[in-house]
Amino acid sequence: MRKNSELFTLTYGALVTQLCKDYENDEEVNKQLDKMGYNIGVRLIEDFLARSSIGRCQDFRETADVIAKVAFKMYLGTTPSVTNWSPAGDEFSLILENNPLVDFVELPDNHNTLIYSNLLCGVLRGALEMVQMAVDVRFVQDTLRGDNVTEIRMKFIKRIEENLPAGDE
Amino acid sequence: MADEAPFQFLHNELIQYISKSTENPETEHGRNITKLENMGFRVGQGLIERMTKDTARFKDELDVMKFICKDFWTCVFKKQIDNLRTNHQGIYVLQDNKFRLLSQLSAGKQYLELAPKYLAFTCGLVRGGLSNLGVKSIVTAEVSIMPACKFQVMIQKM
Numbered sequence: 001m002r003k004n005s006e007l008f009t010l011t012y013g014a015l016v017t018q019l020c021k022d023y024e025n026d027e028e029v030n031k032q033l034d035k036m037g038y039n040i041g042v043r044l045i046e047d048f049l050a051r052s053s054i055g056r057c058q059d060f061r062e063t064a065d066v067i068a069k070v071a072f073k074m075y076l077g078t079t080p081s082v083t084n085w086s087p088a089g090d091e092f093s094l095i096l097e098n099n100p101l102v103d104f105v106e107l108p109d110n111h112n113t114l115i116y117s118n119l120l121c122g123v124l125r126g127a128l129e130m131v132q133m134a135v136d137v138r139f140v141q142d143t144l145r146g147d148n149v150t151e152i153r154m155k156f157i158k159r160i161e162e163n164l165p166a167g168d169e
Numbered sequence: 170m171a172d173e174a175p176f177q178f179l180h181n182e183l184i185q186y187i188s189k190s191t192e193n194p195e196t197e198h199g200r201n202i203t204k205l206e207n208m209g210f211r212v213g214q215g216l217i218e219r220m221t222k223d224t225a226r227f228k229d230e231l232d233v234m235k236f237i238c239k240d241f242w243t244c245v246f247k248k249q250i251d252n253l254r255t256n257h258q259g260i261y262v263l264q265d266n267k268f269r270l271l272s273q274l275s276a277g278k279q280y281l282e283l284a285p286k287y288l289a290f291t292c293g294l295v296r297g298g299l300s301n302l303g304v305k306s307i308v309t310a311e312v313s314i315m316p317a318c319k320f321q322v323m324i325q326k327m
Contacts, residue, residue, distance in 0.1 A: 007245055008176040010215045011290075014208040015183060036186060040178045047174055074171045 005077060009103050016116060026113040033115070037122020045127040048074070056131075060156050061085075063133070064092050067124070067154075076100050080152075096150040099143060107144050116144050124154065132160045173247060173269065180270060183208070184286050202289045209293025210300070217298040220244060230324065233302050234261050241298055246270075259324035263295075264317070271316035284312040288320075295320060 015036075019029045048054075052070050057063040064082045073079045078100060084093040101117045115121075121137040128135050134157040141151035187201045220240065227233045238250035242265070252264035270287050274280050288310035296308040305325040312318040 005172065005175075006216060006219060007212070008179060010212040011176060011179055011183070011208070013215075014212050015179070015186075017211075018204070018208060032186075036182050039185065040182050044174070044178055047178075051171055075175050077172065 005100050006103070009100055012101050012119070013105060016114075020111065020114070026111055026115075030113075030115045030118045033118035034122040034125075037119035037124075038126035039122075040119070041123035041126025041128075042130050044075075044123060045130040048127070060089060060092075063128070064094075064154070068094055071127075072096075084153075086155075090156040092154055093140070094152040094154065096152070099150045102144050102150075105144065112145070115139050115142065117142070117150070120152065124152075129160060132162060134158050134160050170247065177270065177273070180287075180290060181273075183290070188286065202285055205286065205289035206293035206296070209290035209295075210297035211293075212290075213294035213297025213299075214301045215297075216245070216294070217241070217301040221302070227302065230259075230304065231255070233299065233304055234263075234322070236302075237295060237298060238263055241295075245294065259326075261322040261324075263320040263322065265320070266317045268316050268318045271312065271318060274315060277314060279315075281312065281315070284315065284318070285310075288312070288318060292320065295322065 016029070016033070019032050023029050023032060048071055051074065052066075054066055054070060057066060068080045068082045072094075078096060078098055080094040080096045082092055083095055085091070099117060101120070105116065107114060107116065117139065121139065124137045125135055136155040136157055138153055139151070140153045141147035141149055143150050184205065187204050227236065234253065234255070238253050242248065242250050242263075246265070246269045248265075248267070248269075250263045251266045252262075254262045254264075268288075268291075270291060271284065274283065274287060292308040292310050296306055299306045299308075299322070307323045307325060308320060309323075310318055310320045
């Protein structure tokens with residue numbers, strides 16, 4: 001039997017289609033995907049911590065490894081590579097050879113600013129916020145837009161104080 | 170299992186999104202259910218298409234329903250339908266005693282009024298799957314005690 005990921009991939013496609021109908025432009029859809037991803041991320045982190053029993057990461061490098069080798073592998077069945085570290089060690093790239101969200105997907109012509117997988121950015125941002133890290137996450141390469149690989153850039157912004165509540169958006 | 174989590178989280182968020190994007194939740198409830206059901210329909214079609222690419226033709230309607238109960242349900246929910254009943258006149262009742270998408274909601278009668286929203290997508294999934302197998306249907310669901318629920322399939326003669 002085929003892997004369950006098809007259900008996820010197809011459902012994600014249906015969601016993006018619905019959003020494109022509901023919103024006038026790609027920028028709005030991208031924002032909405034990020035927001036929804038964030039809402040998922042803030043809950044997914046608990047699921048992740050429960051399943052993986054990973055302790056607190058010592059630094060951003062360790063965080064990167066956990067994201068790539070544990071989280072992505074666990075949930076999406078793929079392990080991106082961690083590369084392109086900034087000299088300060090506060091920024092890195094995740095390179096996905098294959099992005100399960102985009103199986104069988106082709107962007108129609110009038111959506112060339114759509115960041116199809118933008119949900120992932122929100123998920124990462126939301127999840128890390130729950131472990132006291134404020135990060136910036138964005139796509140810099142996308143196979144759907146003709147690039148060879150899919151590249152997500154993650155930048156550490158700052159540590160979040162523990163007693164500040166993080167709200168849903 | 171971890172690989173079920175992405176879909177479950179996405180499904181939940183989908184429901185939140187569809188529910189939020191209406192001004193008047195009371196009157197829009199039916200429309201939201203329909204939107205979710207329609208999304209499930211398209212996904213169901215796509216899933217069945219991939220699942221049955223290399224399968225032989227089904228013998229009859231009952232064969233199709235058994236496929237839904239065993240293979241399709243296992244592919245989607247990692248378990249089979251627990252009980253299938255039919256009146257042999259085009260009505261089938263599929264019982265799932267521990268429906269995955271409800272188990273996080275509650276056990277028992279709490280949040281019963283929310284259940285329809287959590288079942289709509291799956292009703293569409295079944296209807297879409299059947300549609301791609303050449304069977305036109307109406308699919309509804311009911312819950313009395315979570316997380317058990319029943320999906321009712323009414324075959325429409327084309």
